[in-house]
Amino acid sequence: MAQPEDTFDAFDMVGIKEDLEDIIYDISPTATPFMTAAGRVKCKQVLHEWQTDVLGAASATNHVIEGDDATTNAQVATMRVSNRCNISDKVILVSGTSRAVDSAGRGDELDYLIAKNGKELKRDMESLLTSNNASVTGNSTTARELGGFESWIETNESRGAGGSDGGFSSGNTVAATDGTQRAFTETLLKEVIRECFNAGAEPTTVMVGAFNKQVMSTFTGNATRQNDSKSEKLFAAIDIYKSDFGTLKVVPNRFSRSRSALVLDPEYMKVGYLRPFSTHKLAKTGDSDRVQLLAEYTLVVGNEAGHGVIADLTDS
Numbered sequence: 001m002a003q004p005e006d007t008f009d010a011f012d013m014v015g016i017k018e019d020l021e022d023i024i025y026d027i028s029p030t031a032t033p034f035m036t037a038a039g040r041v042k043c044k045q046v047l048h049e050w051q052t053d054v055l056g057a058a059s060a061t062n063h064v065i066e067g068d069d070a071t072t073n074a075q076v077a078t079m080r081v082s083n084r085c086n087i088s089d090k091v092i093l094v095s096g097t098s099r100a101v102d103s104a105g106r107g108d109e110l111d112y113l114i115a116k117n118g119k120e121l122k123r124d125m126e127s128l129l130t131s132n133n134a135s136v137t138g139n140s141t142t143a144r145e146l147g148g149f150e151s152w153i154e155t156n157e158s159r160g161a162g163g164s165d166g167g168f169s170s171g172n173t174v175a176a177t178d179g180t181q182r183a184f185t186e187t188l189l190k191e192v193i194r195e196c197f198n199a200g201a202e203p204t205t206v207m208v209g210a211f212n213k214q215v216m217s218t219f220t221g222n223a224t225r226q227n228d229s230k231s232e233k234l235f236a237a238i239d240i241y242k243s244d245f246g247t248l249k250v251v252p253n254r255f256s257r258s259r260s261a262l263v264l265d266p267e268y269m270k271v272g273y274l275r276p277f278s279t280h281k282l283a284k285t286g287d288s289d290r291v292q293l294l295a296e297y298t299l300v301v302g303n304e305a306g307h308g309v310i311a312d313l314t315d316s
Helices: 033-037 096-100 109-129 186-199 210-216
Strands: 039-042 047-052 079-084 086-095 167-169 172-174 205-208 240-243 246-252 261-264 269-281 288-301 308-310
Touching: 033 109, 033 205, 033 246, 033 261, 033 269, 047 288, 079 288, 086 096, 086 109, 096 109, 096 288, 109 269, 109 288, 186 240, 186 246, 186 261, 186 308, 205 210, 210 246
Parallel strands: 039 269, 205 246
Antiparallel strands: 047 079, 086 288, 167 172, 205 261, 240 246, 261 308, 269 288
């Protein structure tokens, strides 16, 4: 039907108020499981150092003649390793007018942006801490960079064709070389867990991206999937993996590299802070307010042999 002639409808009106909800919907993920699992330590210099050690190989031929003179055993010194403190920041500049107007979904625009950027900074840190980034010494024109978790691992690892280890060398970590991607299998996981056991490690966590979390949930192991008829729930996910050498939590991480599965012992990983999260106002140069959010921190991998990585996995 046609609208009657001269009908004055909403399209003709002037002065209709906006129907804007007084809320902002943001589902951006903020969980940082690696940082949450890691301990915390205080740094006192931009180069944070620690020592690692290893016992000599067990001997099945340690036989001593009765009454014989004692033979001195050769000793091996501890290894001194280090990581660089990385500065990460977010800077916000908001005009005076922006802070004065009546905004929907928030009060002061600056306060809202500080809270938002704080979450973004935390996500940046999670991504860098779990990365394959090589550490960089830095200078007056080059930023210091911390060595990410994957750049440390060289003892317990599985890599695709052409992939090679990184590791700590000459004062910095070296990024691992990515190899050809391949499907994540339970065999690969069991291989690295076995390597961890042989090295003396007792990992408790497997950290993977979304795609390989679902792949891992297809691992059969020795378990039978259960259907709970009372609650009408089908248990189709693996959140706990019981291996021959211990039980590991399976934790998805949106910010670690999706092509890698990290096998972790949180006892041997810490985030070291030279300067913890801070917010401070920068010099005012006009009709605006400028604020910097900042953290200066590094990754402490207590002993890289305490962890493992299954690298070069198909991730889509």
